[in-house]
Amino acid sequence: MKADAVIIGAGIAGSALAYHLSDEGLKVALVDKDYPGLGTSGRSAGFLTVQHWNRLDLLLSRLSQEFCSDILQEKGGLQRVGFLRVTARGEDIPLMKERTRMYRQEGVEAELLEGKELEFRFPAIDFSGLAAGIHTPGDGFVDAYDVTTTLASLARANGTVMKMATTAQRIEIRSSKVSGVETAQGKLSADIVAVAAGAWSGSLLRKAEISLPLKPYRTQALVTAPVEGLPLLPMFHELPDGYYFRPDQDGILLGDGTEYREAEPTRYNTHADFGLYSEIAGWISKRMPTMKEVVLARGWAGLCVATPDRYPLVGPLDAVDGLYLMAGFNGLGVMRSPPLARALADKILGRRPSVNLAPLRPGRFSGNVDFPIMEGFTLQDTLGLSKSEPSMERDLE
């Protein structure tokens, strides 16, 4: 089969790219070894918050909120319950003040709450041991599986050929130019190939002798059985431990259990660790004493992908004409990938990207860099990048 573009991976990133390219009239083939949303995207907690350590992510989250609200109109849209990020460390308060100021400068409704103010505003939560929190009432969550499958359906309605249950085995390159993808079901020819294969992107590229700093790591979530008389709750994230929750239909979704070591994507444990159930049960019964009797019904694990500077790798691969990459979302792929897919589609079509992709170019690291896997969802600028922060301005390329 001959297509204009082959996209490998029908997660949120690849499905969004397939939607945008097919909407512009390109003949797209979307390939997945499984089915849309069954990789990491369907395992996500779906937080869409503007509370980041940098302005680029703030912009991406806002765009993702707008976009997801739009496409999910028939499925309830964005659940705008607000986001409360709290800290147990008094020394975080100056940073929280600084971030609150930054969010407001960008036109986001945000306030810093301390001590009794927290209890007054959120009476269902026990704030013992916590110093302060930033509340952003405009934030919400989505079901990322719904977003992904909706995007895949829209792409299909635009004429995208869905090659599901089809593993991409090799990217075909001739004279430094991409010519297609070899799959278990035969060859797909195209002058444009985009790799959006999540945690599997690095190994697929290595087969084409392209080595990039992408490290998969495992992270986990649990859900409760329905809870009777569930109070109105915001999305909630506690620092420094990293535990979080949000409402989930009649119950609650909770995380974290992130492992800061490289995982092997071909054989990782997709179930939540047994120990995480008791760890999270202990935490939630402290934060919400009315939840003591709550049953944690099931859990799972998924793979996120780390990069050295916690920004994703998005754009053309310099060494090979026609080959593009969109991966390394550092646990923020629902917030980051819908607008970045739009921008990458612009780039592929030879237009000015709607978001400046230059700072995210995949070739920005030289040589074989080793790096520690770090939490992506923080207030701290752990690498001190804010001074050289990728610009959030649009149309800069």
Ligand SMILES: Cc1cc2nc3c(=O)[nH]c(=O)nc-3n(C[C@H](O)[C@H](O)[C@H](O)COP(=O)(O)OP(=O)(O)OC[C@H]3O[C@@H](n4cnc5c(N)ncnc54)[C@H](O)[C@@H]3O)c2cc1C
């Ligand atoms: C527990 C958990 C909570 C999270 N919470 C949030 C959150 O609140 N907010 C947020 O923004 N992000 C969150 N994330 C991160 C987010 O889910 C990911 O960043 C995002 O889903 C990555 O999307 P993707 O399309 O790059 O990858 P994936 O969804 O993994 O898609 C990649 C696809 O490629 C396919 N594939 C791989 N190799 C091949 C091959 N050789 N041939 C064909 N197909 C192939 C896979 O089958 C898969 O479908 C969370 C993740 C987890 C695990």
